[in-house]
Amino acid sequence: MNSYSHIDRPSPFTQHSPASRPVYLVAPSDIEKGTIEASMLGWARNAGYAAEPGSLLLVPGADGELAAALFGFSGETEEAFAAGRLAKLLPAGDWHVESALAPEKIALGFGLGTYLFGRYRKDKQRQVRLALADDIRVDVERQVAGVFLARDLINMPTNDMGPEQLESALRALGKHYGASVTSIIGDELLAQDFPLIHAVGRASAQAPRLLDMRWGREGAPRIVLVGKGVCFDTGGLDIKSAANMAIMKKDMGGAANVMGLALMIMDAGLDVELRVLIPAVENSIAGNAFRPGDIYRSRKGLTVQIDNTDAEGRLVLADALAFADETPCDLLVDMATLTGAARVALGPDVAPFFTDDDSLAARLSAISSQENDPMWRLPLWKGYDKDLKSRAADITNAPSGGMAGSITAALFLKRFVRPQTRWAHFDIYGWTLSEKPHAPVGGEAFAIRTLYRYVLELARQ
Numbered sequence: 157m158n159s160y161s162h163i164d165r166p167s168p169f170t171q172h173s174p175a176s177r178p179v180y181l182v183a184p185s186d187i188e189k190g191t192i193e194a195s196m197l198g199w200a201r202n203a204g205y206a207a208e209p210g211s212l213l214l215v216p217g218a219d220g221e222l223a224a225a226l227f228g229f230s231g232e233t234e235e236a237f238a239a240g241r242l243a244k245l246l247p248a249g250d251w252h253v254e255s256a257l258a259p260e261k262i263a264l265g266f267g268l269g270t271y272l273f274g275r276y277r278k279d280k281q282r283q284v285r286l287a288l289a290d291d292i293r294v295d296v297e298r299q300v301a302g303v304f305l306a307r308d309l310i311n312m313p314t315n316d317m318g319p320e321q322l323e324s325a326l327r328a329l330g331k332h333y334g335a336s337v338t339s340i341i342g343d344e345l346l347a348q349d350f351p352l353i354h355a356v357g358r359a360s361a362q363a364p365r366l367l368d369m370r371w372g373r374e375g376a377p378r379i380v381l382v383g384k385g386v387c388f389d390t391g392g393l394d395i396k397s398a399a400n401m402a403i404m405k406k407d408m409g410g411a412a413n414v415m416g417l418a419l420m421i422m423d424a425g426l427d428v429e430l431r432v433l434i435p436a437v438e439n440s441i442a443g444n445a446f447r448p449g450d451i452y453r454s455r456k457g458l459t460v461q462i463d464n465t466d467a468e469g470r471l472v473l474a475d476a477l478a479f480a481d482e483t484p485c486d487l488l489v490d491m492a493t494l495t496g497a498a499r500v501a502l503g504p505d506v507a508p509f510f511t512d513d514d515s516l517a518a519r520l521s522a523i524s525s526q527e528n529d530p531m532w533r534l535p536l537w538k539g540y541d542k543d544l545k546s547r548a549a550d551i552t553n554a555p556s557g558g559m560a561g562s563i564t565a566a567l568f569l570k571r572f573v574r575p576q577t578r579w580a581h582f583d584i585y586g587w588t589l590s591e592k593p594h595a596p597v598g599g600e601a602f603a604i605r606t607l608y609r610y611v612l613e614l615a616r617q
Contacts, residue, residue: 169293238593239253239593302601317387319438369430388438403587410492418432449463460546460549463556540563
C-alpha cells in the first residue's frame with residue numbers, strides 16, 4: 157500500500173511485533189466480577205479504576221516498568237470509534253489491542269483519533285502507533301489516509317486552498333496513482349459550454365475551473381464522482397453574515413470528500429474506470445459578480461434564474477453533472493456542502509443522501525450501518541418539484557419560502573441527470589462541530605467509507 161496524504165505524516169500503524177505493549181478492553185463488569193488477570197485486577201481495584209468507557213489505566217509489570225494498559229470499553233461495536241481516545245491517552249510507543257471484538261473498527265477509530273492539523277502550528281505529533289496484522293492494517297491504513305486527505309483539504313485556509321491550489325492537490329493525487337488530470341480554466345469554460353461554473357467563479361482573483369481526473373481500466377465498471385469545489389463562499393452579492401461566513405473554507409468539502417474516496421479506490425487498485433470532476437471556484441464579490449435576477453443557460457440547455465447568489469453550489473454542480481452524464485456510467489455520485497436545511501433536518505453528524513434507485517439506497521444504508529458511517533436517505537419528493545418553477549426561466553436556483561431546502565436542491569440537481577442514470581446526491585456538512593474521540597473540531601469526511609465499500613463490491617461483480 158502506498159498511501160498519499162496532502163500533508164505528509166507518519167502512519168499511525170505498524171506491523172504486529174512482540175515489542176508492542178498490550179491494551180486490554182475492559183468493561184465495568186470485568187472489574188466488578190474479577191474476570192481479568194489477577195495482577196491487573198488487583199492494580200485496577202487499588203487504583204479505584206472502574207473501567208468507565210473511554211478511560212485508561214496504565215499497568216506496571218513486576219519490574220515496575222510500564223507493561224500494559226486497561227481501556228474502558230462497553231463492548232458495543234458501534235462504540236468502537238471510542239478507541240480514538242487511545243491515540244491521545246497512551247504513552248508514546250507501539251501498542252496492540254488484545255480483543256477479538258471488531259478489530260478493524262477499533263483500529264480505524266484509533267487511526268482516525270491520531271489526526272492533527274499542524275501545518276500552521278508547532279504542535280508535536282505524539283508517536284503512538286497501533287500494531288496490526290497485515291490483513292487488517294493495509295485496508296485500515298488506506299481508509300485513514302482517505303479521511304485524512306479530506307480533513308487536510310477542508311482545514312486549509314482559502315489563502316492556501318483556492319481554486320489553483322485545489323487543482324494542484326488533485327494533480328498531486330493523480331500523479332501519485334498514475335491518473336491523468338486536465339482542467340478547463342477561465343473564459344475557456346464559456347468556449348467549452350460551462351456557463352454556470354464560469355458565472356459563479358468569475359468574480360474571484362483566481363479563475364474558475366473544471367478539474368477532470370481519470371484513472372483505471374477502460375471497460376471496467378464506470379464510476380464518476382463529482383465534488384463541489386467552492387473554495388470560499390461569501391454568498392456573493394447576497395452576502396452572508398460574518399458568523400455564517402466564518403468557516404466557509406469548508407465549502408469545498410464535497411471536492412475534498414470525493415478526493416479522499418478516489419484515494420481509497422485507487423490505492424486499493426480496484427478494477428474500475430474512475431473519473432473525478434470538480435468545479436473549483438470562489439464565490440466572490442466584484443464588479444463582474446453574477447447578480448440576483450440574472451438568467452443563464454446551463455450546459456444541459458435549461459435556463460436558470462438566479463434568485464439568490466448564495467445558492468451557488470447547485471449551479472456549478474449542474475454543469476459538472478450534465479457533463480458527467482453525457483457518457484453512460486455504472487454509478488454517478490455527487491457530494492456537496494450544499495444546504496443548511498440538511499443540517500436542520502439531520503444535524504451535523506448524519507449525511508442525507510438522495511436517489512431514485514431503491515436498491516442502491518438499500519445497499520448504501522446497510523453498508524453505512526456496518527461501517528459506523530452515518531447517513532440517511534431523504535426523498536426526491538416530486539410534489540416539491542413545482543417549487544423550482546420560474547416566471548422568466550426554466551427553473552430558479554432558489555425556490556421561495558425556504559421549506560424543504562435540501563430536497564428542492566436535490567430536485568434541482570436531478571434536472572441535470574438522465575432518468576436512467578444510477579445517481580446519488582450527498583448533502584454533507586464537511587465539518588465536526590465538537591470534538592469526538594476519533595475526530596477533532598474541523599474538516600471531516602462523510603459517507604466515503606461507505607461508498608468505498610460499495611465501489612469495492614461493484615469492482616468484484
